Amino acid sequence: MGSVTRRGTRGRACATLLAAWCGVAVAAPATALQLMTEELPPYSFKSNNRVDGLSIEIITELFKRAGVSFDIRLVPLRRALATVEAEADSCVFPLERSQEREARFAWVSPLLITQSAFYSSTGRDLRVRSLADARDLSVGTYGGSALHEYLVTFNYSALQIAREELLNARKLQAGRIDLWATDTISGEYFARRAGIADLREQLVFMTTLRGIACNPSISPAILRSLRHELKKMHLEGRVTHIMNSYRFDR
Amino acid sequence: MENPVPDSLVPRAALALCAGLLASLATFAVHADMAAARKWLDKEFTVSTLSRAEQLRELEWFVNAAKPFQGMSVRVVSERIDTHWYEATVLAPAFTEITGIKVVHELTGEDDVIRKIQTQMDLGISLYDAYINDSDLIGTHYRSGAVVPLSDFMTGEGQVVTLPTLDIDDFIGISFTTGPDGKLYQLPDQQFANLYWYRHDWFSRPDLRKQFKERYGYELGVPRNWSAYEDIADFFTNHVKNLDGQRVYGHMDYGRKDPSLGWRFSDAWLSMAGAGDKGIPNGLPVDEWGIRNVDCHPVGASVSRGGAANSPAAIYALRKFVEWLDKYAPPEARNMNFTEAGAVPGEGYIAQQIFWYTAFTAALTRPGLPVVNKDGTPKWRMAPSPHGPYWEKGMKLGYQDAGSWTFLKSTPLQRRMAAWLYAQFVVSKTVSLRKTDVGLTPIRESDIQSKYMTQRAPHLGGLVEFYRSPARTLWSPTGINVPDYPRLSSLWWEHVSMAVSRQLTPKGAMDRMAERMDETLQEIAAEGQERCEPRLAQRARPDYWLNAPGAPKRRLANEKPPGETWSYEESLKGFEWDQ
Numbered sequence: 001m002g003s004v005t006r007r008g009t010r011g012r013a014c015a016t017l018l019a020a021w022c023g024v025a026v027a028a029p030a031t032a033l034q035l036m037t038e039e040l041p042p043y044s045f046k047s048n049n050r051v052d053g054l055s056i057e058i059i060t061e062l063f064k065r066a067g068v069s070f071d072i073r074l075v076p077l078r079r080a081l082a083t084v085e086a087e088a089d090s091c092v093f094p095l096e097r098s099q100e101r102e103a104r105f106a107w108v109s110p111l112l113i114t115q116s117a118f119y120s121s122t123g124r125d126l127r128v129r130s131l132a133d134a135r136d137l138s139v140g141t142y143g144g145s146a147l148h149e150y151l152v153t154f155n156y157s158a159l160q161i162a163r164e165e166l167l168n169a170r171k172l173q174a175g176r177i178d179l180w181a182t183d184t185i186s187g188e189y190f191a192r193r194a195g196i197a198d199l200r201e202q203l204v205f206m207t208t209l210r211g212i213a214c215n216p217s218i219s220p221a222i223l224r225s226l227r228h229e230l231k232k233m234h235l236e237g238r239v240t241h242i243m244n245s246y247r248f249d250r
Numbered sequence: 251m252e253n254p255v256p257d258s259l260v261p262r263a264a265l266a267l268c269a270g271l272l273a274s275l276a277t278f279a280v281h282a283d284m285a286a287a288r289k290w291l292d293k294e295f296t297v298s299t300l301s302r303a304e305q306l307r308e309l310e311w312f313v314n315a316a317k318p319f320q321g322m323s324v325r326v327v328s329e330r331i332d333t334h335w336y337e338a339t340v341l342a343p344a345f346t347e348i349t350g351i352k353v354v355h356e357l358t359g360e361d362d363v364i365r366k367i368q369t370q371m372d373l374g375i376s377l378y379d380a381y382i383n384d385s386d387l388i389g390t391h392y393r394s395g396a397v398v399p400l401s402d403f404m405t406g407e408g409q410v411v412t413l414p415t416l417d418i419d420d421f422i423g424i425s426f427t428t429g430p431d432g433k434l435y436q437l438p439d440q441q442f443a444n445l446y447w448y449r450h451d452w453f454s455r456p457d458l459r460k461q462f463k464e465r466y467g468y469e470l471g472v473p474r475n476w477s478a479y480e481d482i483a484d485f486f487t488n489h490v491k492n493l494d495g496q497r498v499y500g501h502m503d504y505g506r507k508d509p510s511l512g513w514r515f516s517d518a519w520l521s522m523a524g525a526g527d528k529g530i531p532n533g534l535p536v537d538e539w540g541i542r543n544v545d546c547h548p549v550g551a552s553v554s555r556g557g558a559a560n561s562p563a564a565i566y567a568l569r570k571f572v573e574w575l576d577k578y579a580p581p582e583a584r585n586m587n588f589t590e591a592g593a594v595p596g597e598g599y600i601a602q603q604i605f606w607y608t609a610f611t612a613a614l615t616r617p618g619l620p621v622v623n624k625d626g627t628p629k630w631r632m633a634p635s636p637h638g639p640y641w642e643k644g645m646k647l648g649y650q651d652a653g654s655w656t657f658l659k660s661t662p663l664q665r666r667m668a669a670w671l672y673a674q675f676v677v678s679k680t681v682s683l684r685k686t687d688v689g690l691t692p693i694r695e696s697d698i699q700s701k702y703m704t705q706r707a708p709h710l711g712g713l714v715e716f717y718r719s720p721a722r723t724l725w726s727p728t729g730i731n732v733p734d735y736p737r738l739s740s741l742w743w744e745h746v747s748m749a750v751s752r753q754l755t756p757k758g759a760m761d762r763m764a765e766r767m768d769e770t771l772q773e774i775a776a777e778g779q780e781r782c783e784p785r786l787a788q789r790a791r792p793d794y795w796l797n798a799p800g801a802p803k804r805r806l807a808n809e810k811p812p813g814e815t816w817s818y819e820e821s822l823k824g825f826e827w828d829q
Binding site: 097098099100102103109110113129130131132133203204205206207209231234235 | 325327338339340342343346352354355356357358359360361362365366369372373374375377378507508509510587743744747
């Protein structure tokens with residue numbers, strides 16, 4: 001998937017120019033920052049041999065505002081994490097900012113604030129009011145996700161791991177799992193793709209802050225600039241606006 | 251009703267199902283009555299310092315006070331210790347059935363709670379309607395202007411939803427959550443302390459006692475000072491080595507570069523060594539972080555500005571941490587974090603641990619563990635923490651965590667009121683003794699002094715004795731000197747890890763950290779705070795401050811005085827040290 005890339009539309013010269021416009025002193029790296037993300041629609045996906053999606057749009061606007069040039073590659077998450085730990089001027093997004101990961105990276109966050117929920121099909125007579133109510137039910141999760149790891153720590157006995165969220169949506173539709181645990185944006189997206197009309201949200205049980213996690217050697221000036229611009233984007237409502245543009249009932 | 255959640259966070263799929271939701275809400279409303287209250291009294295809240303009639307009256311108040319909010323859904327977040335699991339999975343559903351207010355109580359890591367409350371304060375996005383946030387942030391909250399002073403709320407716009415039988419004076423941690431202005435900013439939800447933990451059964455064995463006395467010249471017992479702790483660590487790790495066929499160790503700790511490595515220090519390690527000043531709860535003018543405070547303004551952490559973060563006592567504290575981890579702990583401890591290390595004493599091969607959170611009491615009294623007798627009593631005990639050579643009477647001696655209900659001004663009033671009802675429910679006298687029974691993190695004097703806790707005491711390894719003693723005030727959370735806990739706390743793990751990995755000497759690490767702390771204080775001041783912002787003092791020659799009375803203290807010629815121990819029974823009296 002390394003061939004599918006997106007390059008920041010402004011090059012270094014342009015980045016420098018933008019920094020000058022904004023009065024922000026950004027020490028651009030010798031090369032563009034290497035950004036990695038996994039393919040996870042609707043956050044990031046291939047479209048006409050380029051990457052697109054919700055988090056890609058936020059990243060693109062953020063880096064333009066900060067005047068930092070970048071390249072984006074779609075890479076499996078584990079490889080992305082290993083690369084960022086090993087290579088300077090590289091970052092992975094959107095990554096849950098957990099305690100275990102805190103010390104390994106330099107962070108720009110929150111890039112996204114997402115919520116995770118248990119979904120059932122409306123045909124099932126289920127009532128989930130807390131994490132405990134779902135613990136003995138068969139719950140479909142996306143393998144390797146932070147959400148899966150979260151439920152594992154609560155001793156969920158019947159987690160069913162899928163390699164794709166679309167499979168979870170189909171399993172729910174076929175009655176092969178009681179619940180599907182996923183974030184609300186992915187839930188809507190894949191339910192629609194699977195043609196599920198009766199998705200029922202049982203419980204939104206987790207709010208997650210996701211950020212850009214960079215190799216700790218990243219320039220402090222770039223970090224400051226990205227953090228500053230991201231905060232402005234949140235306060236101006238730009239992040240919310242972009243997120244809303246990926247909801248289906250807009 | 252206002253919607254505090256940004257559109258992006260509203261699950262639109264739910265809107266399509268509004269008919270179903272309304273049906274569910276109707277169900278809540280039907281159950282929101284005294285029948286539900288009686289059901290929960292019968293099945294769950296069977297122990298209480300209130301009579302059943304008093305419990306019913308208290309729950310009836312909740313039923314009535316909640317009526318304007320029935321059908322509302324509120325969202326709160328806390329860290330994920332046993333107490334909060336009980337709240338999220340038992341008390342939240344109970345509250346919903348009794349009041350008709352739906353509660354989603356999220357559980358996550360403490361660092362995530364802090365990031366989320368900071369995000370809400372920074373961005374004004376109402377992520378949660380209430381937070382159970384450690385009172386370590388009292389200095390942050392008091393200065394930020396973003397937190398609702400509960401004293402004002404309870405007598406003002408929140409008066410109609412404030413429980414008449416809340417009994418604020420009954421909370422043992424109120425002083426931790428009160429600002430310098432005398433106002434209450436947070437309401438304690440659970441508390442636990444950091445004490446000394448040891449294998450009472452091993453320390454009672456005549457053969458081991460004889461060997462110890464022959465080698466070190468004094469009795470094997472609860473260490474009163476760090477010298478004795480070090481000797482006992484050496485005894486078990488390097489001389490006893492094997493007990494009952496297994497390798498044993500005289501010390502347990504953790505050293506992985508991780509935010510929890512910072513808690514190991516910011517949770518009062520320096521105060522145990524004796525780095526700060528006398529004065530309860532945190533030491534004045536220099537607290538256990540090493541920050542000097544003048545008229546409520548932090549003026550510096552480095553010795554050159556009158557602080558103690560790189561004082562000889564602080565360097566000694568870090569040096570001993572690293573040395574003991576290397577010499578006496580199991581080899582794997584260096585790569586563990588707080589969570590991983592917490593379970594290790596329960597595995598039965600650790601003789602003592604100087605820095606042990608009583609939040610692990612429930613986990614270490616589970617039947618079947620190698621550290622629990624067949625009759626359910628523990629083989630271990632908790633006792634007062636030993637102190638380092640710089641410690642003097644009148645100083646704090648350890649840490650106490652007070653996870654406390656915190657409400658932000660950015661949360662719309664109606665949602666804040668509904669969440670305040672839930673907060674009061676989980677600390678109400680109707681449920682608090684049962685919650686204490688489950689999580690062992692007491693918050694009320696009435697619960698601690700109850701007959702029920704007297705009956706439980708033999709099974710809890712000294713927890714009840716500690717909380718009944720007046721000396722518990724020597725164990726306190728981070729205090730008012732720390733003006734921005736989220737920003738300053740990361741400095742601890744960033745710099746301590748450099749000493750653990752030997753990138754820097756303990757002195758080099760503390761010198762660098764003190765300098766960074768001063769710089770961060772200056773940044774906080776530049777950004778501005780509502781009150782009591784940092785005002786850095788002019789640098790002076792370190793000798794100026796080291797020769798002045800109190801902290802920072804000069805280096806002691808002998809940092810290892812003779813070891814002193816006492817019996818467990820004597821140590822219990824030690825819990826009553828005059829202050």
